[in-house]
Amino acid sequence: MRSGMIPRSLLLVLSLLPCLCARALAGDAVMPLSEVRPGMEGSGRTVFEGARVDEFKVHILGVLENALGPRQSLILARLEGGPLANTGVIAGMSGSPVFVDGKLVGAIAYAFPFGKEPIAGVTPIGDMIDATSTRAPRAASARFHATAADGALAAPLDREQILAALRRPLQEAVAGPGATLRPLALPLVFSGFSAAAFDWARGVFSAMGFVPVLGGGGGSASVGPLPKVAPGAAVGISLIEGDLDLSVTGTITHIDGDRIYAFGHPFYNLGPTQFPMRKAWVYSLFPSLQVSWKIAAAMDPVGTMDQDRSTAVAGHLGAAPRMIPVEVTLRSPRSEERVFHYRMVDDELFTPLLTYVSLLSVIQGYERAFGAATLRVDARVALSGGREVRIQDVLADEQPGSHAAAALASPLALLVGNDFQKVEIDRLQVSVDADETVRTAAIVRAWVDAPLPLRPGASAPVKVQLRTHRGDVLTETLPLSIPEGAPAGTYSLLVADAATMDGVEQRETRRRFAPRDFPQLVKALNELRSDSTVYARLTRPGAGAVVGGEYLPALPGSVLSVLGSADQGTSVVSLANAPMWSYKQPTDYAVSGSRQITIAVQR
Numbered sequence: 001m002r003s004g005m006i007p008r009s010l011l012l013v014l015s016l017l018p019c020l021c022a023r024a025l026a027g028d029a030v031m032p033l034s035e036v037r038p039g040m041e042g043s044g045r046t047v048f049e050g051a052r053v054d055e056f057k058v059h060i061l062g063v064l065e066n067a068l069g070p071r072q073s074l075i076l077a078r079l080e081g082g083p084l085a086n087t088g089v090i091a092g093m094s095g096s097p098v099f100v101d102g103k104l105v106g107a108i109a110y111a112f113p114f115g116k117e118p119i120a121g122v123t124p125i126g127d128m129i130d131a132t133s134t135r136a137p138r139a140a141s142a143r144f145h146a147t148a149a150d151g152a153l154a155a156p157l158d159r160e161q162i163l164a165a166l167r168r169p170l171q172e173a174v175a176g177p178g179a180t181l182r183p184l185a186l187p188l189v190f191s192g193f194s195a196a197a198f199d200w201a202r203g204v205f206s207a208m209g210f211v212p213v214l215g216g217g218g219g220s221a222s223v224g225p226l227p228k229v230a231p232g233a234a235v236g237i238s239l240i241e242g243d244l245d246l247s248v249t250g251t252i253t254h255i256d257g258d259r260i261y262a263f264g265h266p267f268y269n270l271g272p273t274q275f276p277m278r279k280a281w282v283y284s285l286f287p288s289l290q291v292s293w294k295i296a297a298a299m300d301p302v303g304t305m306d307q308d309r310s311t312a313v314a315g316h317l318g319a320a321p322r323m324i325p326v327e328v329t330l331r332s333p334r335s336e337e338r339v340f341h342y343r344m345v346d347d348e349l350f351t352p353l354l355t356y357v358s359l360l361s362v363i364q365g366y367e368r369a370f371g372a373a374t375l376r377v378d379a380r381v382a383l384s385g386g387r388e389v390r391i392q393d394v395l396a397d398e399q400p401g402s403h404a405a406a407a408l409a410s411p412l413a414l415l416v417g418n419d420f421q422k423v424e425i426d427r428l429q430v431s432v433d434a435d436e437t438v439r440t441a442a443i444v445r446a447w448v449d450a451p452l453p454l455r456p457g458a459s460a461p462v463k464v465q466l467r468t469h470r471g472d473v474l475t476e477t478l479p480l481s482i483p484e485g486a487p488a489g490t491y492s493l494l495v496a497d498a499a500t501m502d503g504v505e506q507r508e509t510r511r512r513f514a515p516r517d518f519p520q521l522v523k524a525l526n527e528l529r530s531d532s533t534v535y536a537r538l539t540r541p542g543a544g545a546v547v548g549g550e551y552l553p554a555l556p557g558s559v560l561s562v563l564g565s566a567d568q569g570t571s572v573v574s575l576a577n578a579p580m581w582s583y584k585q586p587t588d589y590a591v592s593g594s595r596q597i598t599i600a601v602q603r
Contacts (some may be wrong), residue, residue, distance in 0.1 A: 046232055129313040383426060396590035
């Protein structure tokens with residue numbers, strides 16, 4: 001054996017340590033699945049109201065072998081007691097521990113939709129402990145992918161893109177002819193959110209397997225001090241905390257030292273996570289034929305959820321994890337300045353969605369949800385290492401709030417979902433200035449205000465005439481500069497809005513821009529075109545190219561052939577027109593339209 005090599009037998013032992021340790025942690029108080037038999041009777045624990053842990057009866061009906069997959073079985077049980085005859089199995093009971101002869105069997109985790117009896121699927125505790133003992137890294141599929149299939153930068157996020165990025169198959173268990181056990185939905189409480197934003201979010205989160213509820217915020221002051229966490233107690237997992245609050249509620253299954261297990265099914269099967277865990281208070285139960293649920297709120301922090309796996313979530317008691325601080329300043333001529341502070345989980349999948357829905361709620365809570373209006377957005381995304389992404393735009397249409405939220409959520413999605421490196425967001429600062437008037441302007445004319453032809457090295461003003469939505473005429477001046485050494489010939493000057501200029505460049509390169517590394521991604525996000533800016537670009541017929549995502553005008557054919565050769569490994573797109581000059585002129589309006597003029601250059 002060579003020096004430094006580890007025997008395979010030792011590697012096998014090391015790989016089994018997490019499972020062996022997990023079983024040892026549970027000790028003799030755990031009943032293995034192999035000992036579970038039909039006809040056994042036991043008890044379960046959960047919170048039906050307040051913070052008091054109540055017991056209910058559990059009748060074991062049998063074991064569904066390989067119900068969820070190979071060696072993934074479920075215990076089938078009928079529940080009895082408390083309000084269960086009226087409510088059925090309740091959303092929020094996920095994780096309620098089941099005991100037989102004083103030994104922990106598993107957690108209530110599955111139920112039949114529209115069931116007439118409280119029959120539940122119980123996840124074996126051994127599966128819960130083993131699955132959450134792994135230290136496997138986060139899967140690439142558990143990141144928010146906001147790019148197209150070709151890896152190019154995506155357009156601003158819309159509901160369809162968000163659903164596509166977050167879509168996952170729900171794990172179901174076949175339990176009989178035409179019947180399936182489904183994971184109990186987790187009640188997701190929105191506190192401080194506008195009704196319009198909640199209506200939008202409800203459709204998205206319902207498709208993700210949650211039960212969205214518009215409710216009051218957490219806070220132990222209104223209910224008094226809560227008891228220590230214990231098996232059967234309600235537990236909350238926070239997504240947003242502060243002026244806005246968003247959290248799910250489930251039940252604690254088992255506590256071993258500072259290790260805590262809950263739910264019996266995934267939160268979202270994310271793998272490694274850093275989500276705050278909090279005590280929870282149950283105000284009441286809401287009976288429903290479709291799905292009954294606990295009306296609950298997350299309260300005091302107790303630790304961190306660090307694993308989200310197929311059979312359970314797990315975490316540790318103690319300090320809460322770091323969250324992303326967000327500050328949103330909203331200014332409007334009809335009210336005083338308002339500043340909102342909240343924190344979001346730093347997560348590669350959920351952060352873009354939470355950014356969208358929280359900003360949408362702040363804007364729609366105090367400004368028009370629908371109807372013509374204008375919003376000026378100025379956002380700073382501070383990244384670890386000193387980098388920053390700045391987003392500035394003016395949005396004027398019938399739904400400016402949703403477009404403003406997308407203007408920030410889209411770059412965030414590209415940052416956290418990138419394939420280059422893990423990104424840590426230090427903070428978000430967003431400023432929104434609202435105006436109930438529509439501030440739009442169309443480009444109606446453009447001309448060179450100087451004698452033609454022009455000569456190389458010459459400067460000339462380009463006048464751009466804009467007509468506002470009220471019919472007023474504005475004129476912007478762009479300082480055109482002809483490069484020294486420019487050859488004689490006919491040049492084309494395009495004056496256009498952001499969308500037109502983006503489209504022209506995509507047609508020229510025959511594909512959308514795809515960054516080659518993280519610094520280029522940050523650079524591209526900082527250079528995203530704004531709807532409030534007039535753009536101009538001067539081109540001439542000739543050899544140009546985009547090399548590695550960068551424009552290089554007037555390249556000799558010999559250079560192009562070398563750069564484009566297979567052994568160079570360089571991304572090269574040749575251009576029929578070489579860009580010679582470009583400029584951008586910010587305005588106070590959302591600009592639309594384009595004009596193209598021809599300019600002669602003589603030497």
